[in-house]
Each structure stands twice: as C-alpha cells, then as structure tokens.
Amino acid sequence: MGILPGDFFVTAESPETGFGLFSAAHFIWLIIGAAAAVLICLIYRRSPAEKRRRIRITLASSALAIELLKTLLLILAGDYGIGRLPLHLCGLSIYFCFIHSFIKSSPSSVFSQFLYFFCMPGAVFALIFPDWVGYPLFSFMTFSGFLLHFLITIYVVMQVISADIFPDLRRLPACILIMLLLAVPVYFFDKSAGTNYMFLNWPSPGSPLEWFSSLGRPGYLLGYIPLMLITWAILYLPFILHSKSSKK
Numbered sequence: 352m353g354i355l356p357g358d359f360f361v362t363a364e365s366p367e368t369g370f371g372l373f374s375a376a377h378f379i380w381l382i383i384g385a386a387a388a389v390l391i392c393l394i395y396r397r398s399p400a401e402k403r404r405r406i407r408i409t410l411a412s413s414a415l416a417i418e419l420l421k422t423l424l425l426i427l428a429g430d431y432g433i434g435r436l437p438l439h440l441c442g443l444s445i446y447f448c449f450i451h452s453f454i455k456s457s458p459s460s461v462f463s464q465f466l467y468f469f470c471m472p473g474a475v476f477a478l479i480f481p482d483w484v485g486y487p488l489f490s491f492m493t494f495s496g497f498l499l500h501f502l503i504t505i506y507v508v509m510q511v512i513s514a515d516i517f518p519d520l521r522r523l524p525a526c527i528l529i530m531l532l533l534a535v536p537v538y539f540f541d542k543s544a545g546t547n548y549m550f551l552n553w554p555s556p557g558s559p560l561e562w563f564s565s566l567g568r569p570g571y572l573l574g575y576i577p578l579m580l581i582t583w584a585i586l587y588l589p590f591i592l593h594s595k596s597s598k599k
Contacts, residue, residue: 551569
C-alpha cells in the first residue's frame with residue numbers, strides 16, 4: 352500500500368482509522384448528501400430544457416473527473432492494481448451517466464431505464480452499505496466514495512422527478528439482459544483474478560447479501576433476486592399510485 356504526502360491522500364484501509372459502518376460520521380454524510388440532492392433536484396426541475404442539459408453534463412462530468420482523479424492518485428501512491436478497475440456497477444455507472452448526458456435519450460429509452468432500475472439503486476445501496484468504511488473519515492477515498500455515489504443518484508433522481516426519465520416496466524427485461532451481459536463476464540473475471548467486482552465472488556461486508564451467506568458461494572448470489580424484486584417494486588410503486596390517482 353502506498354501513501355501520498357498528507358493523511359488526506361491515504362490509500363490504505365484500516366479498521367482502526369476507518370469511520371465505520373452506520374457510525375455518526377456515516378449518517379452525517381447521508382444527511383448532507385440528501386440535503387444537497389433535494390436542492391439540486393429542485394433547481395433542475397425548475398430549469399428550462401437547455402439549463403437542464405447543462406446540469407446533467409456538469410454532474411456527469413464532475414463524477415467522471417473525480418473518478419479519473421482518484422485513479423491518478425492511486426497510481427501515484429503505487430496502489431492501483433487489478434482490484435481497482437472500474438468494474439463495479441457504480442464504476443461503470445459513472446461512464447454510463449457521462450455518455451447519457453451528451454446524447455438525446457427519450458424518457459422511456461432502455462438506456463434511461465437501465466440508469467433508473469440498476470445504476471441508481473446500486474449507488475443508493477452503496478451509500479447505505481459503503482465498502483470504503485475502512486478509510487479515514489477525512490480522506491480523499493472517503494470523500495470520493497460518497498461524492499461519486501451521490502452524483503450518480505442525483506443524476507438519475509433529478510430526471511425522474513422532472514419526467515426526463517419515466518420508468519417503464521416494459522423495458523425491464525431488456526435492462527435485465529444488459530445487466531447479465533455485464534455481470535457474466537465480470538463474474539468469470541472475478542473467479543480468475545480473485546477480485547470481487549459487483550460483489551459476485553463474496554458478499555460485501557455488512558450488506559444485505561450477507562443474509563444469504565448460508566447458501567455458500569455462488570449460492571448467495573440468489574439473494575440478488577429477492578433484493579432486486581423488492582427494490583423494483585419500491586421504485587415503481589409511486590408511478591402505479593400516480594397513474595391510479597390520475598384516472599380518478
């Protein structure tokens with residue numbers, strides 16, 4: 352493990368110096384991030400089309416810039432290896448959001464739906480069950496971890512509440528197929544390289560996937576099915592209720 356000058360750039364994880372899962376610091380980060388999300392979403396919703404486009408590009412570009420800066424810092428610290436590749440769903444989501452921000456995508460396009468049904472929930476789960484709790488609270492790795500996942504979440508949510516992305520369950524099968532096309536090669540990469548991208552090799556500590564640990568490996572992966580079904584039901588329920596109320 353390497354370290355750049357200054358404790359802020361530490362790249363080594365340690366339970367002794369980490370901020371801890373569900374600690375006061377963790378909850379403060381979530382509260383601050385949620386407040387920022389509400390503010391940005393309100394600004395986006397009240398903005399005209401061209402300003403919305405600029406906001407989308409700004410958020411997506413900021414996320415990509417942070418990700419690339421993190422990569423550079425890890426390289427300078429001598430701590431960038433096979434386990435640091437952007438192969439987690441959230442790492443890929445950064446690039447998906449960046450591409451999405453520059454193209455004209457309809458509210459119900461498969462690309463937009465994939466961001467809503469997979470990328471955004473993945474980022475939210477990562478915020479609730481962060482796998483970077485071993486880093487010091489005031490470190491670049493902690494800041495980048497929270498900022499990146501909040502940016503992904505905000506990028507999608509602000510468009511959903513403004514109807515720039517409109518959830519469509521008819522697109523869900525295509526989204527699942529895309530996810531499988533991403534996950535299957537990552538699974539075999541994990542097995543060959545000993546990595547844990549997309550948490551396909553072992554459950555992330557403290558996450559709901561640990562509830563299914565008794566099923567062994569890869570049996571615990573079956574836990575993704577009920578977790579995703581519950582998540583999708585929660586994500587789509589507000590739109591079902593809105594549709595019913597509109598018909599009255």
